[in-house]
Amino acid sequence: MKELYFTPSAEDDLSNIWDYTVEKWSIEQADKYTDEIKEVCSDLCAGIKFGRSVEVRDGYLKYPSRSHVIYFLLYDDRLEVVRILGKRQDVDLNLPK
Numbered sequence: 001m002k003e004l005y006f007t008p009s010a011e012d013d014l015s016n017i018w019d020y021t022v023e024k025w026s027i028e029q030a031d032k033y034t035d036e037i038k039e040v041c042s043d044l045c046a047g048i049k050f051g052r053s054v055e056v057r058d059g060y061l062k063y064p065s066r067s068h069v070i071y072f073l074l075y076d077d078r079l080e081v082v083r084i085l086g087k088r089q090d091v092d093l094n095l096p097k
Contacts, residue, residue, distance in 0.1 A: 003078040004045040009096075013084040014038075017068065033066070037084060040065045044072065045079040056092045071095055 006014070014034055021030035043049040044063055051061030051072060060082070063070045071083045071091070085094055 002045050002075075004041055004081070005078050006041075006081045007083075009083055010081040017084065037065045037068065037070065041070060041072075041079070041081050044070070054091065054095070057095050057097065060095065 014037065017037070018030045018034045021033050040049065040063060044051060049063060051063045051070075051074070054060035054062050054071060059073060061072055061074060063072070064087070065084075068084050068086055069091075070081060071085065073080045073082060083095055085091065
């Protein structure tokens, strides 16, 4: 089974998503929403869900999760979540090359 790994940038993204959701709605909603994102990441790692290629970066895959898109790299031994960006965020600007 592959290991699921979040880069520091992806961890920051999750934290910022949680903070924003608390401000707009509630702690309960923030917990639920970020847990859903983590569950999607686990499903991607387990091969239950599959990503699509990212047009602006070779090798990267993406998968939507509500208002966000999970960007990741898939290796033989792990799935590395690189960023979790809002659907309106500039991918070319925010995704490492």
